[in-house]
Amino acid sequence: QIVLKQAGLPDALTAELSERYDLYELAQLSDSDLAAIAGNVTVVITNGEAVVTREFIGSLPALKLIAVFGVGYDGVDVAAARDHGVAVTHTPGVLTDDVADLAIGLMLTVSRKIVAAQRFIEQGNWQAGGFQWTRKVSGKRLGIIGMGRIGQAIARRASAFDMQITYSDRQENAALPWGYISDLPALAQSSDFLMVCAPGGAGTKALVNQAVLEALGPEGVLINISRGSVVDEAALISALDTHRIAGAGLDVFADEPQVPVSLQQRDNVVITPHMASATWETRREMSRLVLENVNAWFAGQPLVTPVP
Numbered sequence: 001q002i003v004l005k006q007a008g009l010p011d012a013l014t015a016e017l018s019e020r021y022d023l024y025e026l027a028q029l030s031d032s033d034l035a036a037i038a039g040n041v042t043v044v045i046t047n048g049e050a051v052v053t054r055e056f057i058g059s060l061p062a063l064k065l066i067a068v069f070g071v072g073y074d075g076v077d078v079a080a081a082r083d084h085g086v087a088v089t090h091t092p093g094v095l096t097d098d099v100a101d102l103a104i105g106l107m108l109t110v111s112r113k114i115v116a117a118q119r120f121i122e123q124g125n126w127q128a129g130g131f132q133w134t135r136k137v138s139g140k141r142l143g144i145i146g147m148g149r150i151g152q153a154i155a156r157r158a159s160a161f162d163m164q165i166t167y168s169d170r171q172e173n174a175a176l177p178w179g180y181i182s183d184l185p186a187l188a189q190s191s192d193f194l195m196v197c198a199p200g201g202a203g204t205k206a207l208v209n210q211a212v213l214e215a216l217g218p219e220g221v222l223i224n225i226s227r228g229s230v231v232d233e234a235a236l237i238s239a240l241d242t243h244r245i246a247g248a249g250l251d252v253f254a255d256e257p258q259v260p261v262s263l264q265q266r267d268n269v270v271i272t273p274h275m276a277s278a279t280w281e282t283r284r285e286m287s288r289l290v291l292e293n294v295n296a297w298f299a300g301q302p303l304v305t306p307v308p
């Protein structure tokens with residue numbers, strides 16, 4: 001019974017897995033190496049960025065579990081997994097705070113131009129006069145696309161900034177105290193900040209398109225901490241080029257780790273390398289959950305955090 005590591009994982013998790021199981025790393029296997037072990041691979045461990053295709057699942061006849069190091073499992077062909085009787089687990093909950101924290105950080109950083117202000121000092125410009133004025137965040141209107149665990153955590157934080165919060169989702173959640181606007185251009189139009197918190201995948205591809213960005217408007221800021229695929233990146237670049245939106249804060253991109261040059265070196269765009277869940281504390285918890293799921297499967301016990 002082989003555990004196949006298909007993507008980068010924290011060293012401590014890799015060490016723990018290899019202590020307990022017969023662990024192979026896909027990146028280190030030639031095609032013939034892989035063919036030689038394929039019949040014995042029962043568990044595949046992947047992450048939020050990697051892609052697990054139907055073809056790959058089909059090439060591993062003994063596969064029983066795909067454990068995702070991350071909450072988003074849009075990279076895994078879950079329908080194919082189901083067809084092959086393969087369970088999928090992920091790491092929900094433990095990273096919610098970190099992702100929400102970074103979302104708020106990006107919102108503040110873009111609006112108050114914190115990165116540009118630091119560059120201003122470092123480039124020796126302060127002596128010649130003060131930095132440009134920026135835009136207020138507190139009390140502004142925040143629109144959230146995707147009101148799941150992370151969207152709600154962002155909304156709770158934004159409430160402390162006295163923001164007026166509305167959201168869109170597949171359906172209204174009547175238990176929430178925030179206003180529901182299902183139509184995305186309408187949501188964008190009533191927002192100063194638009195946060196993308198919807199999961200990736202076919203159902204949300206390019207949800208934030210030119211029409212949504214136009215509705216957000218020249219004073220509006222887009223923040224994306226979910227998946228690059230949810231935003232039409234070309235439309236975003238064009239909206240920035242033509243000043244049809246005010247700025248953007250982006251932790252995720254369409255073709256990571258490639259980041260279009262046209263999103264770089266802009267005073268009104270703050271970019272981070274898909275790091276929202278990357279704190280020591282949270283990466284430890286994510287590792288623990290991956291390990292618990294794999295251990296549960298080998299012990300014949302119920303999985304801890306299967307995908308719905």
Ligand code: 8YV
Pocket residue numbers: 047048049069070071072073095274277
């Ligand atoms: C990544 C993420 O999984 O949780 C998610 O969905 O995108 C991240 O936490 C992480 O970067 C590891 O690949």
